Amino acid sequence: MSGPTDDKLIRVDMTKQTVTVEDFPDEWKILGGRALSAKLLLAECDPTCDPLGPDNVLVFAPGVLAGTAAPTSGRISVGAKSPLTGAIKEANSGGNPGQHLMKLGYRAVVVTGQPSDAEKRYGIEVDGEGVRVVGADDLKMKWNYATCEALAGKYSKTASFITIGPAGEQLLKGASVATTDQDNRYPARHAARGGLGAVMGSKGLKYLSVDPARARVRQPADKAAFGDLIRNYTKAYQAGPQMFKEGTASVVTVANMLNTFPTRNRTSGQSEHVKALEGKRIIESFETNGGGMHNCMTGCIVQCSNVVHGEDGEYKTSALEFETITLLGANCDLDNMMDVADLDRLCDEMGLDTIEAGAAIGVYMDAGEMEFGDAEGAKRLLREVAEGTEVGKLIGNGTLATGTKLGHKRIPVVKGQALPAWDPRPLKATGVTYATSPMGADHTAGLIVNPGAQPEEYAQLSQEAQIVNAVCDTSGFCQFLQPTLDDIRAFYGALYGEEVTREQIADQGWQCLEDEWEFNNRAGFTQADDDLPDCMREDPIGPMNLVWDVPQEIVQAAKKRLPAREELFAGRATG
Amino acid sequence: MPIVSVPPPYRGPTRGEGRVPVEGATVRECLTAVDVKYPGFAALVLDAEGAPHGFVKLFVGERALTQDDLDDPLLPDDELTVIASIGGG
Numbered sequence: 028m029s030g031p032t033d034d035k036l037i038r039v040d041m042t043k044q045t046v047t048v049e050d051f052p053d054e055w056k057i058l059g060g061r062a063l064s065a066k067l068l069l070a071e072c073d074p075t076c077d078p079l080g081p082d083n084v085l086v087f088a089p090g091v092l093a094g095t096a097a098p099t100s101g102r103i104s105v106g107a108k109s110p111l112t113g114a115i116k117e118a119n120s121g122g123n124p125g126q127h128l129m130k131l132g133y134r135a136v137v138v139t140g141q142p143s144d145a146e147k148r149y150g151i152e153v154d155g156e157g158v159r160v161v162g163a164d165d166l167k168m169k170w171n172y173a174t175c176e177a178l179a180g181k182y183s184k185t186a187s188f189i190t191i192g193p194a195g196e197q198l199l200k201g202a203s204v205a206t207t208d209q210d211n212r213y214p215a216r217h218a219a220r221g222g223l224g225a226v227m228g229s230k231g232l233k234y235l236s237v238d239p240a241r242a243r244v245r246q247p248a249d250k251a252a253f254g255d256l257i258r259n260y261t262k263a264y265q266a267g268p269q270m271f272k273e274g275t276a277s278v279v280t281v282a283n284m285l286n287t288f289p290t291r292n293r294t295s296g297q298s299e300h301v302k303a304l305e306g307k308r309i310i311e312s313f314e315t316n317g318g319g320m321h322n323c324m325t326g327c328i329v330q331c332s333n334v335v336h337g338e339d340g341e342y343k344t345s346a347l348e349f350e351t352i353t354l355l356g357a358n359c360d361l362d363n364m365m366d367v368a369d370l371d372r373l374c375d376e377m378g379l380d381t382i383e384a385g386a387a388i389g390v391y392m393d394a395g396e397m398e399f400g401d402a403e404g405a406k407r408l409l410r411e412v413a414e415g416t417e418v419g420k421l422i423g424n425g426t427l428a429t430g431t432k433l434g435h436k437r438i439p440v441v442k443g444q445a446l447p448a449w450d451p452r453p454l455k456a457t458g459v460t461y462a463t464s465p466m467g468a469d470h471t472a473g474l475i476v477n478p479g480a481q482p483e484e485y486a487q488l489s490q491e492a493q494i495v496n497a498v499c500d501t502s503g504f505c506q507f508l509q510p511t512l513d514d515i516r517a518f519y520g521a522l523y524g525e526e527v528t529r530e531q532i533a534d535q536g537w538q539c540l541e542d543e544w545e546f547n548n549r550a551g552f553t554q555a556d557d558d559l560p561d562c563m564r565e566d567p568i569g570p571m572n573l574v575w576d577v578p579q580e581i582v583q584a585a586k587k588r589l590p591a592r593e594e595l596f597a598g599r600a601t602g
Numbered sequence: 603m604p605i606v607s608v609p610p611p612y613r614g615p616t617r618g619e620g621r622v623p624v625e626g627a628t629v630r631e632c633l634t635a636v637d638v639k640y641p642g643f644a645a646l647v648l649d650a651e652g653a654p655h656g657f658v659k660l661f662v663g664e665r666a667l668t669q670d671d672l673d674d675p676l677l678p679d680d681e682l683t684v685i686a687s688i689g690g691g
């Protein structure tokens with residue numbers, strides 16, 4: 028029993044536009060996604076480099092289980108030194124490119140260098156015949172949907188795409204990397220955070236195409252055990268609460284109740300417009316406008332992705348997520364779901380992180396540059412990203428850039444990255460994650476929605492959540508499937524026919540965090556950077572007037588490995 | 603005495619308490635009893651019409667309850683588990 032063998036790693040030198048393919052080390056077989064990206068970056072990328080220069084290293088790494096028949100397991104990580112934070116960054120996405128790379132046996136694509144002519148655009152083609160760098164000047168400054176439409180006309184129907192929009196091409200620090208979904212090959216999934224689209228743009232790379240053609244699903248070493256796991260896991264999931272079957276937007280109502288629905292640049296935790304922004308408005312729109320729920324990748328059993336149509340019945344966007352509704356909606360004081368859907372589509376078109384863009388527009392409004400609630404003004408700002416105007420670049424460069432330029436005091440960022448919706452004032456253990464995560468403020472790094480947690484629990488809860496989510500983002504499983512460490516190690520065991528112990532899987536998560544922290548240390552980050560912004564201390568939220576008041580000794584305790592409790596192995600990944 | 607298991611997102615009102623023993627003969631009575639002890643809890647579970655919010659699921663043991671089951675009796679050894687959406691996007 029051996030499981031998948033003869034895996035490869037692709038290296039692309041964008042200075043010379045050359046490709047080499049090498050064997051993937053067997054001892055790395057349960058390394059994928061985030062942990063693989065961290066290991067490669069620590070070994071091969073100078074942490075002090077210019078993130079938009081030739082020395083940055085850009086990694087595309089599917090999770091370990093991608094390309095297998097394991098449910099909801101095809102996510103792909105994108106990693107590099109972040110131009111937004113100056114720290115290491117991993118952001119991951121659904122869609123089909125991760126599945127397709129792994130079906131072809133490619134565990135990662137590592138992109139280095141930079142073309143001498145910054146005006147040139149390139150694509151990387153990956154298929155059963157090999158890997159090639161090709162010219163893509165015809166796609167220059169095309170919006171993401173038009174880019175994917177052009178690519179769909181050029182490549183086989185079985186191909187999927189990874190692209191950037193005008194934000195990435197202009198090297199804006201809030202730029203995302205888009206991946207195409209399984210149905211229509213729309214660029215609706217995004218490895219959004221940290222400006223990795225700008226790193227892709229800095230390498231002249233407009234797209235990757237991945238065509239698996241008739242490549243087979245990856246075969247496990249122990250087919251019977253792997254099949255049993257799939258059947259039992261799927262059955263148990265479908266018998267459970269299936270919290271995301273109406274999309275992550277269903278969380279809006281409870282988030283508002285818990286004072287973690289940031290409104291008007293986080294000056295309130297509740298929105299007066301919550302009824303208009305509840306997830307059920309999207310579900311209701313399916314009846315009148317069309318659209319519905321679907322899965323973003325092949326083999327997904329969560330099916331949390333909504334397809335939102337406009338009142339004209341035409342496709343508008345996918346997926347309209349809780350974070351997007353919060354940051355582009357409530358945080359800008361909007362009161363209409365279709366306006367938020369328009370803004371989401373514009374972000375997807377530009378190739379922008381909706382969290383960063385929403386937070387930046389919130390700061391812009393809070394600074395008096397635009398009225399809160401001005402939906403048309405917000406849309407205009409996003410269109411100006413494509414036009415390359417000064418204000419377009421300002422918003423595209425993110426929240427810190429916007430607030431700093433305007434001399435505004437309330438800038439909700441950690442390590443330069445905007446806070447997500449989940450607010451660290453009512454959710455203080457989550458605040459410990461924001462402070463200590465190598466990623467900056469990132470709910471997918473370790474979300475703990477437990478407003479009743481006690482101060483002595485914060486460090487342990489945060490550390491456990493960070494380990495579980497690091498392992499999940501290494502596996503290819505979606506966090507919305509909510510796998511445990513025991514689930515993941517069971518799948519690995521059946522895939523390779525070798526037991527993976529609890530100690531091994533916990534060590535993998537911790538090692539990933541240590542690799543990332545070490546990268547950041549070498550980049551010049553210190554303990555002083557592990558903190559939340561002043562506005563979280565000074566601006567109270569909710570009826571209890573909650574502020575961020577967690578002392579540094581508790582924050583730093585999350586970065587010292589604590590003894591493993593049963594909760595570490597039973598705890599579910601959550602993002 | 604039945605026990606109501608409180609999900610982490612709802613432990614603000616219960617001040618961190620995860621399992622609350624209550625006097626109550628039905629599902630609804632037990633939820634109300636938690637609210638009497640910890641005001642604000644019931645609004646997180648039930649909407650203005652008294653039905654569970656769409657993002658809340660209730661279980662007795664491993665049996666999933668529907669909206670029509672709120673007046674079902676609970677035995678003294680029963681555990682009523684409240685599950686709520688805990689993340690998202």
